[in-house]
Amino acid sequence: MRNGGQMAAYNVAFRIRRCMALAFIALTTAAPHSIFAKEAAALSLSPEEAVKYALDGNINIKREKISLGSAKRTSGTSWNKFIPSINASGTMTGGDNIDDPTLSAGASLSLGLTPSVYTAIRSASLSYQKQQIDYDTAVRTIELNVRKAYYNLLYEKENLNLMQANLSTAQRQYNSNAARYNRGALARLDVLSAQVSWQNAQVAYEKAQITLETDMDSFKQILGIAQETQLELTGSLDKFISMGEIKKEDTQKSKVTPPEIASLEKQVEIARNNLLASRFNAWGPTVTGSYSYTMNGTLDTGIDTDSGTKRWTLGVTIPLDGFIPFSQRAVAISAQKDSLESLELALENAKSTFNTNVDSALRKIKYSQSVIKLRQSSVNLAAQTYSMSLDAYNRGSKDLLSLQTALDNLTQAKVNLQAEAYNLICNILDLENTLGVPFGTLIK
Numbered sequence: 001m002r003n004g005g006q007m008a009a010y011n012v013a014f015r016i017r018r019c020m021a022l023a024f025i026a027l028t029t030a031a032p033h034s035i036f037a038k039e040a041a042a043l044s045l046s047p048e049e050a051v052k053y054a055l056d057g058n059i060n061i062k063r064e065k066i067s068l069g070s071a072k073r074t075s076g077t078s079w080n081k082f083i084p085s086i087n088a089s090g091t092m093t094g095g096d097n098i099d100d101p102t103l104s105a106g107a108s109l110s111l112g113l114t115p116s117v118y119t120a121i122r123s124a125s126l127s128y129q130k131q132q133i134d135y136d137t138a139v140r141t142i143e144l145n146v147r148k149a150y151y152n153l154l155y156e157k158e159n160l161n162l163m164q165a166n167l168s169t170a171q172r173q174y175n176s177n178a179a180r181y182n183r184g185a186l187a188r189l190d191v192l193s194a195q196v197s198w199q200n201a202q203v204a205y206e207k208a209q210i211t212l213e214t215d216m217d218s219f220k221q222i223l224g225i226a227q228e229t230q231l232e233l234t235g236s237l238d239k240f241i242s243m244g245e246i247k248k249e250d251t252q253k254s255k256v257t258p259p260e261i262a263s264l265e266k267q268v269e270i271a272r273n274n275l276l277a278s279r280f281n282a283w284g285p286t287v288t289g290s291y292s293y294t295m296n297g298t299l300d301t302g303i304d305t306d307s308g309t310k311r312w313t314l315g316v317t318i319p320l321d322g323f324i325p326f327s328q329r330a331v332a333i334s335a336q337k338d339s340l341e342s343l344e345l346a347l348e349n350a351k352s353t354f355n356t357n358v359d360s361a362l363r364k365i366k367y368s369q370s371v372i373k374l375r376q377s378s379v380n381l382a383a384q385t386y387s388m389s390l391d392a393y394n395r396g397s398k399d400l401l402s403l404q405t406a407l408d409n410l411t412q413a414k415v416n417l418q419a420e421a422y423n424l425i426c427n428i429l430d431l432e433n434t435l436g437v438p439f440g441t442l443i444k
Contacts (some may be wrong), residue, residue, distance in 0.1 A: 059225035078124035084111035106294035115284035120278035282322025282329035361431040368424035375417035382410040
């Protein structure tokens, strides 16, 4: 039974460490901006402060900011397509048969306008909006992973405390049995069994300690904090054990469009604009206009401003190959139609599955809260059982194996309660991420 309890604890720890590993992979590009800097001896961090550290040093976020700034600049200056092309020219011509080299100077303006100018300007605006959505999604992904890693460390810390308490209890039991054996009031077999239990508790404690230290080092690297810093996590799992029920109505209060749906909606807008641009390219006329002014003279007399020559042109070009089936422009229109239809189907599917995903997440949360209540009851029952077993053992009506089993059950019940609290936290964070609401909105 002891081995089964330990294996269960190890399985829980292994499952949770997978979340820590995923967070490390997603955030390993964080720049170690203060790895070699001198830090204070101790640093207290809330979940929000940990997120800020991670975002400030993450290379991917910095790159997303650069891309976002570039898209914003392009969108803000997209009107420059109405600025005409301006050129100035000057020439001097001479030769063997030319005594006085000739001079020529001029300037020209030209502008071409097509219906595609409208779609180009709109494309720049839509691209910026899409880039903003991508940036927000990247930030939320990092925040989600950091928060999960943060609460995972809290779980491991609580687990270590439980292992330490179990170790202390096992040591006291061994000392008590050894003293009773020395007085001749206990068999040597009970002393040896207590010693084995104490050593097993030492192994479990050291394993939990190594796990916590390793994951804490990884967490510091994620945040860009010096490894020698003593990190103190100020959060707690207890508030999640006693938090109230999350109802369907709580998920419907926010007016924020879910990230996945918002991204697809923007992609549909971009696809529609691309289709319109393809149609303009195939059928839209191009209006061009130009104006030039040229002055001539000689090297001796200089430029004669009265000899200026003005010239302007105005033209219209209408493409016709767009009306020809299977032409390059006609095929481009068909391809854009297919792309738009595919995205519209993806958006429709995302909207239809959104409520299903929310309902599924709510069921997981409700299940975790139900399990927590059972785990709390199990902890109380296990504590009573251990207390009664200890009294019975001291009176000689219970053997040492029964007492050790009662202690193992109590420790495992406490570990299971903390593990389920962590599962509840992860389920809530996943639901908030799906809804697109700020993290912590549903925690009450």
